[in-house]
Amino acid sequence: MSRIGKNPVLIPEGVKVKIQSNNIKVTGPKGSQDWDSHPEINISEVDGELYVTRLTNSSAHRSLHGTTRQIINNMVLGVSDGFAKELEINGVGYQAMVQGNRLKLQVGYSHDIYFDVPEGIKVTSDRSLIKVEGIDKQLVGTVAAKIRSFRKPEPYKGKGIRYRGEYVRSKQGKTVGE
Template identity: 45%
Template structure:
């Protein structure tokens, strides 16, 4: 069985869980998240601890066992601490700014690129080149960060583009390097 799935999820005093059949809702200081479990996974809550168990040992149950535990653990972390992703813009003339809730990117195209974040996700722009994405749902925060990065991914010759903070870009030498 899954080593990750066997681990117990510890809850703090400020987190409330609601389990209705296969629907798990977690409420914390930052918000509320819910997840619908598969019929192959069983969940039990007792004295601020959540434990999952696979009903049988089929291949699908084994795959969903660790996944479900990780998703519920990320929900607990999200409603208590939240998640964030940081992006950097590199390139001459490349910049970003906020207009209301929308992120506007100027990254070498003839037009600006407007990205509208979903609710529960907050985007902050610091000094026009650093973008921080905050939210309680790890999946949505990562998806928005990937969407912003995909507007102008870093290219291997000069390194221009939008990259994750501390991302290592493999550089190529180019023509003059022969």
């Protein structure tokens, strides 16, 4: 049995779960999410806990077992607490501003970069700090990675966009001849 898959998903106060065949809908104070699980993975609710079981012990079902449990757990955590990622901008003149539903980045190019924020994601900016928030963990991570990809941190001067707390190994650079 999967080590992760055999653990139950605890349902906190204020979160409602509705299971219909292989569709699961989770509703909480921050919003609602629904997801279609694999038809050969069973989801059941017992005493405020969700249990995920598989039909057979094949390798495909074993791999889906833990993944299904973790996706449901992330849905429950997302609608109750939400997820957030923070990005730091380092560099002279580098800054970010939120304009409506767009993020404007000035990160050393000859032009500004405009990023349309997808629905379900909230982006706030304090010039050198960007915070990405939402209830879908995968979407929050994808949006943060996309913003980071506009100017990845470079190892010589450390300029660029990095996750908060991310360590970027610095290099010495070339020395002029003697």
